[in-house]
Amino acid sequence: MARITHGIASSHVPAIGAAMDLGKAGEDYWQPVFAGYEWTRRWIRDAGKPDVVILVYNDHASAFDMNIIPTFAIGAGEKFAPCDEGWGPRPVPVVQGHPDLAWHLAQCLILDEFDMTIISALEVDHGLTVPLSLMFGKVDAWPCPVVPLAVNVVTYPPPSGNRCWALGEAMRRAVTSFPDNLNVQVWGTGGMSHQLQGPRAGLINAEWDNRFLDRLVGDADELRHIPHIEYLRETGSEGIEMVMWLIMRGALGKKTRCLHRHYHVPASNTAVGHIVLESVA
Numbered sequence: 001m002a003r004i005t006h007g008i009a010s011s012h013v014p015a016i017g018a019a020m021d022l023g024k025a026g027e028d029y030w031q032p033v034f035a036g037y038e039w040t041r042r043w044i045r046d047a048g049k050p051d052v053v054i055l056v057y058n059d060h061a062s063a064f065d066m067n068i069i070p071t072f073a074i075g076a077g078e079k080f081a082p083c084d085e086g087w088g089p090r091p092v093p094v095v096q097g098h099p100d101l102a103w104h105l106a107q108c109l110i111l112d113e114f115d116m117t118i119i120s121a122l123e124v125d126h127g128l129t130v131p132l133s134l135m136f137g138k139v140d141a142w143p144c145p146v147v148p149l150a151v152n153v154v155t156y157p158p159p160s161g162n163r164c165w166a167l168g169e170a171m172r173r174a175v176t177s178f179p180d181n182l183n184v185q186v187w188g189t190g191g192m193s194h195q196l197q198g199p200r201a202g203l204i205n206a207e208w209d210n211r212f213l214d215r216l217v218g219d220a221d222e223l224r225h226i227p228h229i230e231y232l233r234e235t236g237s238e239g240i241e242m243v244m245w246l247i248m249r250g251a252l253g254k255k256t257r258c259l260h261r262h263y264h265v266p267a268s269n270t271a272v273g274h275i276v277l278e279s280v281a
């Protein structure tokens, strides 16, 4: 039987990927950003290596545009190549999928009344590849298959936090009914506070972000009820990416324990947050 034991959340700032690809991770500006991921890389190497990652991310008008806007989409292909976001595809490995688990998730979630879009051909952007680089480092091949789960947080209306949390809960039920003996991790990406455009560009709210990190731990589920307008006001227009962390949190069951936590400002325009949670349910 498959199981979800741990969840990881992390910002997915594209400049972090560029810093790694261009050999700048040791520079003064970047060193404190990457220092917060060293614990996680060691833990993954020594104890926490997943058999499969369900990677919750958002596409940034790379694979989807205004022609098609799936609210929740699941990548069911054999592989997913990094896409060209304007400077050529990142020099990172092609992501191997897990079609059997992806189709099982699609079946369970759709019959559980979540209307997932099923995608076979999908190129993935920084939303998915930067967290892989942060957690696994520079590698010739990613160490495990990945099921991409794309969420629309780019075009109004994104799904509510409550819907995202409930999707995570349904995902936990779905994984538990997959017959193979797999250690599955769910990763939530994006955030934390950031706004990339308009008069408030550059907005960071460290106090709000840290309260959000606090509340991911334990058994309270108040985060699921934060309305969109609060993300917008308090964390900037792109802070809404944090609803994807709630899918990860919902998938961990009633109660979580924090194994590691990191927060750093700035990285590009964004407050970088990262947390590793264990399910205690």
Ligand code: DHB
Residues within 6 Å of the ligand: 012, 013, 014, 015, 060, 190, 191, 194, 196, 238, 267, 268, 269, 270
């Ligand atoms: C930045 C952050 C993001 O989450 C993103 O998707 C694009 C850019 C930034 O801080 O530059």
Ligand code: FE
Residues within 6 Å of the ligand: 012, 060, 127, 190, 191, 238, 241
């Ligand atoms: Fe983003």
